[in-house]
Amino acid sequence: MNQTITLTNGKEIPVLGYGTWRNTDPDECKNGVKWALEYGYRHIDTAQMYGNEEMVGEGIRLSGVKREEIFLTSKLNNDNHGYENAKRTIDESLARLGTEYMDLFLIHWPFVQGHEEDWVENNIETWRAFEEAYDAGKLKAIGLSNFKVEHLESLLPHCRIKPMVNQLRLHPGVLQEETVAMSREAGMAIEAWSPLSPIPQMQEDEAVVEMTEKYHRTIAQILLRYCVQKEWIPLTKSVHEDRIKENAAIFDFKLDEEDMDYLDQWQWQGDVFL
């Protein structure tokens, strides 16, 4: 359950993360975080954009799990890009979360409104604020989210401290192979967001339904296990206690090569919002 991956700076990141996107109801959000920690998750993912950093902080405190046992991530909102904004808003996130440090802070999106012309320079300047906060110990690791090849190519040569993570939409049918390969070459660990997107389509897929019978697992568990075997760090969200528990039970079985291959070639029919 507490399997970890070592980031380039030696910090351990738990391979299963509890996500909080769309958790804006205070009770749902606090309880979700609390249940996740009770069921053994030690990695929580939020973002300034989700508007729930305070609730996440409260959920953590409610759980009684010690802060130092938890890997806590947040992300820079799109309207906080730029050196001065980023510098200021890192402190705001810390205050909302009620913590002295974040384990990981990410640039949420590389290309944001208002910076259509200067997005390259804008990301470089933003990153400088991340590096300073890392040096100051406010951020224990720093990284990127949704950065594709062209975004990586334009930022990486300017980084004094290299990003340690790239958080991407990843699941069967959305493999982003070029971006993943480039991120890994640059030393980044890969996180997978919305890993359960294929569930509705997979419910109609005979081969996947057969897998659920073969492994005695749900489609959600198969999808999360797939991520772990791809060496992606899945972030998964539910507001339901039973699902939060179910989604954590992925470390005591292994998908065989044939099933991994099937999922690798599986075609996603949904929208791709990257």
Ligand SMILES: NC(=O)c1ccc[n+]([C@@H]2O[C@H](COP(=O)([O-])OP(=O)(O)OC[C@H]3O[C@@H](n4cnc5c(N)ncnc54)[C@H](OP(=O)(O)O)[C@@H]3O)[C@@H](O)[C@H]2O)c1
């Ligand atoms: N970097 C980015 O741009 C970005 C973008 C999107 C998300 N993220 C992060 O990644 C996290 C995960 O993505 P996601 O929120 O889209 O979650 P997900 O884990 O892919 O889940 C999607 C939906 O599946 C349902 N679900 C959860 N467990 C289930 C189960 N066992 N069986 C059936 N349905 C289940 C959930 O609904 P219920 O809550 O009703 O159970 C949830 O709304 C986010 O919460 C966020 O932290 C990052």
